[in-house]
Amino acid sequence: MTDADVAIVGYGPVGQSLAILLGRLGWRVVAFDRQPELYPLPRACHLDHEAMRILQAMGIADAVHEAIVPAREYLLLRADLSVLSDLPRGWRTPTGWEASYHFFQPDIEGIFDRAATSTPGVRIRQGVEVRTIESTAQEVVLTVGAPGSPGTETVRATFAIGADGANSFVRRALGIGEEDLGFEATWVVNDVEVHEGRSLPDVPDTGQVLDPAQPRHMAWLGGRHYRWEFMLSPGADPVQAAAPEAVWPTLSRWVDPSTADLLRSAAYTFRSLVADTFRSGRVMLAGDAAHLMPPFMGQGMVSGMRDAATLAWMLDLVLRGSAPVAFLDAYTRSRRPHVLAFIRQSMEVGLLVCETDPVKAAARDRVLAAQIETPPPFQPAVTAFVGDHPLAGTIAVQPRIANRDGRLLDDVLGFRFALLSPAAIDVGADVAAALRRLGAATAVIRPRGSAPSEGDLVEADRRFTDWLAASGADWVLVRPDGYVATAGAGAESLEESLASLWGEIAVAA
Ligand SMILES: Cc1cc2nc3c(=O)[nH]c(=O)nc-3n(C[C@H](O)[C@H](O)[C@H](O)COP(=O)(O)OP(=O)(O)OC[C@H]3O[C@@H](n4cnc5c(N)ncnc54)[C@H](O)[C@@H]3O)c2cc1C
Structure with a gap:
């Protein structure tokens, strides 16, 4: 008998989602993360109605709903912050939830963590890294140990999932290549908490500042949390640009150290990558380990949660003996084209937002200023393990x-x-x-x-x-x-x- 039905490498939001979904289906799950605690700093700040439906399956939609705020306003702003285009996200969704929400990531990851640790059959082992992984015909053999210590332990699982983030060790260990779709832009991301009793009503739910001199983004994340981001020009030093003394002046219109705390500033290079396959033998990839996209649609983590939902039911069929192991190829066929569509769409939005050529930016602005209707929601259909009816692969209405x-x-x-x-x-x-x-x-x-x-x-x-x-x-x-x-x-x-x-x-x- 194996030590677990499923071993999960990585306990970020995607590993957490998988642990909860598989545990609730009754499987024995062990999740490893090399960090001794949850990653304390926010990255994702947006989730959509499909993520809410997955949170229902995880049993925590109501708890998360308490901790997030609807993000209905989407403003495209000129350099002087006047409104170029107002595109409210007011559409009616098939899932019955609002289209978009904002949140402070540590709040919702805490809810995920409490759900995972209280699900029977789920073991969370933080402060333990996975060092080797081998998929055999019958099982997956992993060696694990505390980072920096020579001791190792062998763990056997029927299946394993690499949810170990963008630099995925699992993906490399399995020899899975990646396709680079070519997007690259470096932004500094700043998270701010205003002091008790303060709020900033002139910060929109979402404001994209289409300034060719320096593209920027700002958002209210709910409560006292706000985010400001700005793009770096080529050659700028990201470490210097993310230092507090460089960041505070960029925020001076709204906050300063006497009214707010700068929770963190970090430079990220946004990229667009997708793994060639999401499965090798008994090991699957999920989340950032399988795909990366620039965050302009707020869909990276949400796509990872979609991976988790699809993989959970497919693994369940296989673990129950209703489908053969090879059926798990349907996971790649179901998820890869779908997430590729989101990567391409995020790149398109990113190219619009990141335009630094003033002539091209002016042409873009003329088009956007004329756009008075919110574009329809981007909802590509899934194409594997679906029939040929026109509704097949679309999101089902949830009454x-x-x-x-x-x-x-x-x-x-x-x-x-x-x-x-x-x-x-x-x-x-x-x-x-x-x-x-x-x-x-x-x-x-x-x-x-x-x-x-x-x-x-x-x-x-x-x-x-x-x-x-x-x-x-x-x-x-x-x-x-x-x-x-x-x-x-x-x-x-x-x-x-x-x-x-x-x-x-x-x-x-
Ligand atoms: C600035 C920014 C803004 C973003 N905004 C949004 C947004 O608004 N909405 C959205 O949906 N997405 C957004 N994203 C993307 C989102 O943050 C990621 O897609 C998401 O965090 C990926 O989760 P994950 O669980 O796949 O990986 P991660 O969160 O990276 O977790 C991977 C985990 O694996 C662990 N690990 C790695 N190797 C090993 C090993 N060998 N052994 C054990 N553990 C290991 C790591 O310690 C880590 O905890 C944003 C990203 C950035 C950078």
């Missing part, structure tokens, strides 16, 4: 359920496949068996105002009913990570679609 205390659907059904339909479907033995193998829940969801049969769910409005009807489907199979696996009309199409999805697993075998 609130009126006859379950107004709770969101995933909280009612749990982190599992769900076959949803507006009326009962008469399924045959093959379909029932396929759904059992997937561990799927089935639910009839009626629109508000209708009389439910026993066990039916009634949505608080008509969102789900209208969404499904608009696509011509009368059933939808939703993956645990919130994407539509497939949809269709009639019991026969359900049988065919399930056979085709299981065919994908059989091919892997």
Whole structure:
């Protein structure tokens, strides 16, 4: 018997998410981090509605919701801080959450940590680094030890995940290469806490200052926390630029040492990289170990959380014996193209924001000033382990359920496949068996105002009913990570679609 079903290398937000999700599914998890404590300084400050849905699966959406603030305002500003374009993030999301939120990373990582350490079956070993990792046909063998000490210990796990950040040791040890998409810009990131009783109402939720002399960004992160960032010109010394005596003058319009504390200043070189594959044998990569993007859309950690949600259900299928190990290739096929789309989009935003040529910047500003409508949310579809219905791979609508205390659907059904339909479907033995193998829940969801049969769910409005009807489907199979696996009309199409999805697993075998 192995020491753990899954060993996780790295206990940043992505390793934490994986530990919680896999632990809640009942697997024995051990997570290692070479740091003795959580990384104390914020990097991420934005998460989106999809991350909130994953936090539901982690059982901590309500706790995190208490610690974050909606980020509805998105201003593009001129050098003098006058508004060039106001693009509020007011769109209605399929998940039922707000589109965007801001937060102070140590607050939410603390919530993740408490959830992980209190999940039965999850062991967190901080202050322990992973030194070697080898994937054999049956298991993964890791050697671990305290940094700086010669002693080592051998740990055996059925699977392992490298969630060990941008300089991933696991990725290198497995010989997995990376594709560099070529973005590079160095910014100084400053986190500030204003003193008790103070606030800065003229700092927007998000303000991108499109100043070709020095592109900047500012954001209110909730409570007394604010962030200011500025780009460095080529050749500038990042260490000097991030020194407090260089940073304070850039903040003088808003704060000074008598009104605020500078929590930290750090220079980061933003890059765009993606690993060639996210799987080698029994080891998978997740989070920054698998992909890096410039942070202009606030999607790096969120993408890592998407990795965690997808990998958790795929590993669950394999660990339960419902799918072969080779099925885990679907993880790369599901996540890599999706995250590549986010990397490319983040680079596009980054190239707009980081423009330093005054002529090109003026042309950009003319286009942006004319833009009065917020662009639609960027929501690429996933393309693996999905059927061929137009809804397949898109984010499933998550209604609130009126006859379950107004709770969101995933909280009612749990982190599992769900076959949803507006009326009962008469399924045959093959379909029932396929759904059992997937561990799927089935639910009839009626629109508000209708009389439910026993066990039916009634949505608080008509969102789900209208969404499904608009696509011509009368059933939808939703993956645990919130994407539509497939949809269709009639019991026969359900049988065919399930056979085709299981065919994908059989091919892997
Ligand atoms: C300035 C900035 C702003 C950002 N803003 C956003 C944002 O608003 N929204 C967003 O979604 N993302 C944002 N990101 C990206 C986000 O911070 C990262 O994507 C996220 O932190 C990655 O998490 P991770 O768990 O994959 O890796 P990390 O947080 O890097 O964690 C990796 C862990 O692995 C450990 N480790 C490494 N090697 C070993 C080993 N051999 N043995 C044991 N442990 C090991 C490390 O100690 C570390 O704790 C931003 C990034 C930056 C730099």
